[in-house]
Amino acid sequence: MKKSVRRAVIAGNWKMNKTPAEATALINEMKPLVAGADCDVVLCVPFIDIPAAVQAAKESNIAIGAENVHFKASGAYTGEISAEMLVEAGVQYVVIGHSERRQYFGETDQTVNLRTLAALNAGLKAIVCVGETLEQRELGYTETLLKYQTKMALTNVTAEQLKNVIIAYEPVWAIGTGVTATADQADEGNGFVRAAIAEAYGTDVAETVTVQYGGSMNAKNAEELLAKEHVDGGLIGGASLKAADFATIVAAAK
Ligand code: 13P
Numbered sequence: 001m002k003k004s005v006r007r008a009v010i011a012g013n014w015k016m017n018k019t020p021a022e023a024t025a026l027i028n029e030m031k032p033l034v035a036g037a038d039c040d041v042v043l044c045v046p047f048i049d050i051p052a053a054v055q056a057a058k059e060s061n062i063a064i065g066a067e068n069v070h071f072k073a074s075g076a077y078t079g080e081i082s083a084e085m086l087v088e089a090g091v092q093y094v095v096i097g098h099s100e101r102r103q104y105f106g107e108t109d110q111t112v113n114l115r116t117l118a119a120l121n122a123g124l125k126a127i128v129c130v131g132e133t134l135e136q137r138e139l140g141y142t143e144t145l146l147k148y149q150t151k152m153a154l155t156n157v158t159a160e161q162l163k164n165v166i167i168a169y170e171p172v173w174a175i176g177t178g179v180t181a182t183a184d185q186a187d188e189g190n191g192f193v194r195a196a197i198a199e200a201y202g203t204d205v206a207e208t209v210t211v212q213y214g215g216s217m218n219a220k221n222a223e224e225l226l227a228k229e230h231v232d233g234g235l236i237g238g239a240s241l242k243a244a245d246f247a248t249i250v251a252a253a254k
Pocket of ligand 1 (some may be wrong): 175214218235
């Protein structure tokens with residue numbers, strides 16, 4: 001029903017791409033192309049690119065995000081970055097629980113929840129990723145898994161804090177494969193996420209939460225995906241590395 005009450009958010013996730021100098025160049029190229037956006041525009045970049053990206057995006061409508069955050073405030077956690085460090089660097093958003101982190105770096109539903117709480121307590125907006133593997137889909141577990149991942153990620157998150165949460169439904173089988181979920185599959189998955197939020201917080205709250213789709217979203221298929229009732233935005237990998245493609249996706253979101 002309430003797609004119109006939700007803010008559309010298009011976020012790029014650069015993953016491990018672009019040096020700081022390349023980040024500056026790409027953002028400078030993107031800025032004029034997305035200046036008239038009717039949605040929130042975010043670029044989530046590698047930690048080392050953050051100062052350059054924040055500088056390049058100054059006085060534009062592009063907000064900068066990180067791709068991960070540690071759940072402890074400080075201490076002996078070699079190689080990690082805290083939420084406070086991100087805030088001081090000018091970061092506004094952070095991607096949490098991306099399937100690549102779950103798959104390659106031992107991320108669990110518990111650590112996703114801890115990172116989400118740390119991000120929210122520091123005043124960051126959290127883009128929390130959930131999604132099923134192809135095997136889980138074929139076994140018929142998609143709804144159960146998406147609801148479980150969503151509820152686990154949001155454990156101890158208050159309804160007030162939920163205003164700073166975006167959930168990104170990213171079917172693992174659609175990430176970087178060129179195989180996009182059909183618009184109906186994306187809408188269904190996003191709908192399962194919203195149903196899980198409704199079970200935990202009530203329908204009225206669930207209707208206000210932005211739920212993105214991610215997984216091979218591109219300049220060609222964005223409009224059809226974003227037209228769906230439960231698809232309030234996109235988390236874009238490969239296509240966010242090309243200014244014109246990313247701008248086309250931004251233009252498709254209202
Ligand atoms: P692709 O758009 O490259 O499939 O990546 C999606 C993604 O993982 C965004 O977080």
